[in-house]
Amino acid sequence: MRRLHAFSRERRGNLGELEPSLRERLLALDEPVARDDWADVVARSRAFRSPAVRRRGFAAAAVGAAAAACALAVAGSGLMSGHRVIEAGGPANGHARATALRADLSDFVLYSRVQDEQFVKNTDGRARGLPRHSFEAFNTRLPVTTDTGGGPRAGDEEVFRFALYSNQELDSKNGSETVTCFFEQARKAFCGASIQMRNGDDIAASGMLIRKSMKFNFAVTGGTGRYGGDEGALEEIPISHHALRLSFEFV
């Protein structure tokens, strides 16, 4: 269910000009709540790189377009039917574009929901009849590690697959993420994350997972499309039992 709360500063000063009865009728049509979702807009602005729109150069011609739209409205008839809109944009196509767009990259936030999780316990490979397991072969002089409840331990692996969303309500899908972790200490792993945005661009990150808190601290190391060559930080923090908040900060 969507989290709803009112905006604190809605401007309706112009209604004061109207006759009281007409004003009341217009106010009665209002929906009383709205979402305060600026973070969604910021995330969407990152995803928005439609080549078609860039070709049109809509922003530069904004006022002229407005006048045209005004004129179109004069000639029009019939209401638009309700439907969902907005594609996040087309795939990036080359280094030149990535370089050109990198200048206006800004920080943004996404949300994720766990889709799958696979845990591979390697430390007791010999106990499981795998004496030639590569990790165990490397440690043949060490006693067999057993998980006494303090794991995951060094050598264990964990793979996560997340669906990404633009909003905290997790109803506006914006890509996917795969995280592969290799535990190098008990409950602490070094992970690599591959994030694929809805428009096809990728972000690569790597860093630590603190398993106890399920908190990821990653360094953004690059990507494809408009993220090619970008560096920064990515922090993933649980916001519920199944969802995380991803905060990207670029340098």
Added chain:
Amino acid sequence: MSARGASKAEIEALYRDRYLGFRRALAALTGSYETAHDVVQEAFARALAQSHRYRGEAPLGAWVWAIALRVAHDERRRTVPVPLAEVLETGLPQPARDPQLSEALRALPPRRRLVLFLRYFADFSYQEIASICGISEGTVAATIAQARAAVVEALGEAETVAEEVNP
């Protein structure tokens, strides 16, 4: 003329201050609050991504509104092939909630109706409406006055008819 640019803070402030007005007015254009919400978000996302292109020649609200209109128009054209003459007319998104008002608004000439929606649904200033529609502020004022008078008269007549039917 070089671009003045709009800061992220300016655009965010505009969004927080005017989101409901934009959505309300775009719902009048698109016929759906849900679609309007998406159009508003897309418009502000584009504005944010292209903020360096804002020249400061029109109020920022008018500039973003222009983008929103283009988004709504493009979406309409992308999803439903229609002649250009049949795009973006304003109307109450849920006419059944006030059929008399809906009818009174629909009876207005399209230009007056649009200006009325921009003024009282999106809460735009005269300057912003003038920039959006490419007309003078005086024309905006006159158009609004004519539209209001027509709506009030139509609603008065409707109430009179209702009283005669149900004395």
